[in-house]
Amino acid sequence: MEVFEIIKQSDDFKYFANAKKMPHSILLFSKDEQYSLELAKLLAIQILDGKVDSESEVFKKVMLFSHPDVKYYPSKNQLLVADSEEIVSESFVKPIFSNSKVFIIKNIDNSMESAQNKLLKTLEEPSKHAYLILTCFNPALVLPTIKSRCAKRDLAKLSDEQIESVLGNENPLAIKLADGGLGKAISLSQKPDLDEIFALALDIMTKMKSSKEVLSYSKRMQKFSKDFQLIVECMSLILEDLLKLKTGGKIRLEMFGEELKKASEGYSIKALTKINGKINDEQKEVFYNVNQLIAMENLLLNILEVKYICK
Numbered sequence: 001m002e003v004f005e006i007i008k009q010s011d012d013f014k015y016f017a018n019a020k021k022m023p024h025s026i027l028l029f030s031k032d033e034q035y036s037l038e039l040a041k042l043l044a045i046q047i048l049d050g051k052v053d054s055e056s057e058v059f060k061k062v063m064l065f066s067h068p069d070v071k072y073y074p075s076k077n078q079l080l081v082a083d084s085e086e087i088v089s090e091s092f093v094k095p096i097f098s099n100s101k102v103f104i105i106k107n108i109d110n111s112m113e114s115a116q117n118k119l120l121k122t123l124e125e126p127s128k129h130a131y132l133i134l135t136c137f138n139p140a141l142v143l144p145t146i147k148s149r150c151a152k153r154d155l156a157k158l159s160d161e162q163i164e165s166v167l168g169n170e171n172p173l174a175i176k177l178a179d180g181g182l183g184k185a186i187s188l189s190q191k192p193d194l195d196e197i198f199a200l201a202l203d204i205m206t207k208m209k210s211s212k213e214v215l216s217y218s219k220r221m222q223k224f225s226k227d228f229q230l231i232v233e234c235m236s237l238i239l240e241d242l243l244k245l246k247t248g249g250k251i252r253l254e255m256f257g258e259e260l261k262k263a264s265e266g267y268s269i270k271a272l273t274k275i276n277g278k279i280n281d282e283q284k285e286v287f288y289n290v291n292q293l294i295a296m297e298n299l300l301l302n303i304l305e306v307k308y309i310c311k
Helices: 003-008 011-017 033-049 057-063 081-090 113-117 120-124 144-148 160-167 172-178 182-189 194-207 211-222 225-247 254-264 269-288 292-309
Strands: 025-029 070-073 101-105 130-136 151-154
Touching: 003 011, 003 033, 003 160, 011 033, 011 151, 025 033, 033 057, 033 070, 033 101, 033 130, 033 182, 070 081, 081 101, 081 113, 081 120, 120 130, 120 144, 160 172, 160 182, 172 182, 172 194, 172 225, 194 211, 194 225, 194 254, 194 292, 211 225, 211 292, 225 254, 225 269, 225 292, 269 292
Parallel strands: 025 130, 025 151, 070 101, 101 130
Antiparallel strands: none
């Protein structure tokens, strides 16, 4: 199934498309950047054409980023004051081919406060033919005045089945690790060493028994120096399933069910709960620490310590 078909059938799209009147200012919250962008494009098509028809010229041009009445910002990594000034100015210029003009602003939460402030009046009182669709990863970094001027939507995660309908069933691990994120699933499915990275995380969580083994795992981790964050994410997912096995929940990693079940016997619920806290704390440490390898080694030692203390 095509991505647009899944989004077109989603409650997120219908929430706006079926409204009596399409809001002129929309703010989409999602940790899946690709999903929010694709939804923004479909909403732009709905605004320009009154429907989403994959055979229409409007659809084809918008999906290829070539429709002259749909503008995308920022031009680089971050929305600048100059971008905002351009949006304000362009919003009063009549559309070329349609009755409306759409401005899609990605990752508004990644922009400077001054750039956000420049958009306020336009968001509150847009010209009759201008629509602004903003996407955001972290709502806390969006000015309250921006949020108050937009129709807001916290986008739902996709199901594993929906993502599988796009990727096929050849990437089950990527789908499980993506946790409902389409963009992340696509990115992980294209990672050639994903299985090896996960195998390392699985060994750490199911086979590591003593501090003497930390050095050997450290050597294995050095091969994936750019993927320490992914290793921690894999460990976190494995830990969640170990907890579910102890408490009777349904695990996500069904393909490793027997191995996880056996490993869960070596953990108490108290140990798993404390380790979960350690991993959550360590994710930031691993991400920001200059010496990430030392941070990872400390995490492994913390896991062993908790496991020993909470037998």
